[in-house]
Amino acid sequence: MNFDLTEEQQLLKDSVTRLLADRYSFENRKTFQASPDGWSRDLWRQYAEIGLLGVAFSEADGGFGGGPVETMLISEAFGKALALEPYLATIVLAGGLIRRGGDAEQRAALIPSIASGELLLAFAHAERQSGHDLFDVGASAKKDGASFVLNGEKGLVLHGDCADKLIVSARSAGARRDKAGIGLFLVDAKADGVSRRGYPTQDGMRAAEVTLTNVRVEPKDVLAANGDALPLIERIVDEAIAASSAEAVGAMSEALDMTVDYLKTRKQFGVPIGSFQALQHRASDMVVALEQARSMMMLATMMSAEENAAERRKAISAAKVQIGRSARFIGQQSIQLHGGIGMTMEYKLGHLFKRLTMIDILFGDADYHLERLSKSDGLIG
Structure with a gap:
C-alpha cells in the first residue's frame, strides 16, 4: 500500500504547517486563550482563506473534495501547535453530520457558510x-x-x-x-x-x-x-476519533521534540544530560511509542471511511487503545525528563500533556475501547 502523500496533500500539509509556525507561538496561544471566545477568530478566517474549513466537504456542496487523509493532516498540525479553534466541533462533528445526514437543500444552505468560516456549529x-x-x-x-x-x-x-x-x-x-x-x-x-x-x-x-x-x-x-440517527452518529464519532487521534500524534510529536531538545541542552555534571545512556533509552522508548501511535492513526484514518460499521468500529477502538497508551507514556516520560519545569503553566509541555489526557478521555478512554474491542473478538476476529 502506498502511504505517500499526493502533491495536493503535501501542499495542504505545508500550508497549514507554515501558517501555524508563523502565527501560533506559545505566547500567541496564551493571548488567544485569554480572549472572550478562547480562540482566534482572525486565524479562523485565515483557515477559511487557505481552504482548511472546506477540505472535508465535496465540491458539489461548496467544499474542496478532500477526505480523511486531508483531515488527518490538518488535525496533526493542530495538535502540534495546540490550536484552540473549533475545527473538531464545527468541521468534523457537526459538519460531518450535515455532510452525511443532511439533504441537498440543507447542505446547500449550510456548507458554503461553514467553509467560508461564517458559520460555527x-x-x-x-x-x-x-x-x-x-x-x-x-x-x-x-x-x-x-x-x-x-x-x-x-x-x-x-x-x-x-x-x-x-x-x-x-x-x-x-x-x-x-x-x-x-x-x-x-x-x-x-x-x-x-x-x-x-x-x-x-x-x-x-x-x-x-x-x-x-x-x-x-x-x-x-x-x-x-x-x-444512531448509525449516523456512530459513524461521525468514529471519524472524530480518527481526527483526534491525528491531533494526539501531533501533540506527542511536539512533546518528544521538546524533550530531545531539552536533553541536548540541559547540563548536569558539566555535560548534557542526553549523554546519559539511561535517558537515551527512555527517549528511544518514546520514539517507539510515537511510531506505534502513528501507525494506528493511519489505520483509523483509512478505516474511518469503511462502510462496514462493525469492521470500522473495531479498527477505531484499536487505534484509540494505542493512542491512549502512547499518549500517557510519552506525556509522563516528557514531564519526568524535564523535571519541575515540565509542569509549569509558562511552559508548553504541561499543556500538551493536558490536551493528550483529554483526547484519551474524549469518546471513551483506552480502557473503554479495549473492553469494546474484546467484546467484538478483537481487531482480527
Missing part, C-alpha cells in the same frame, strides 16, 4: 447520565404538527458557547437507552428556550452546558426525524 449530544454510550439519550423531541418541540439538557458540548447553531440529538420514540428512536435537529443557538453556560475545559479548550426548554424545530431543520 456544535454537536449537542452527551448527557449527564450517558457516559460513553452514544445511544443513551434522554432529551425528548415531541411531534407538534409538522414541527418538533425539544426538551432536555446536554453537557460538554465542545465549543457550544460560541456556536451559531447546534445539532441536537433527541429522542422521538422509545426508552432512554433504546438504540432506535433518536433524531437529529438543527437549532439556532439563540432561539427561544435555548440557554448555554460556557466554560474552559482542563486543556484550555471551550465547552458548554446546554438546556432546551420547549424549543421548536421546523421541518426544514430536521436532519433525522424517523428515529434512525
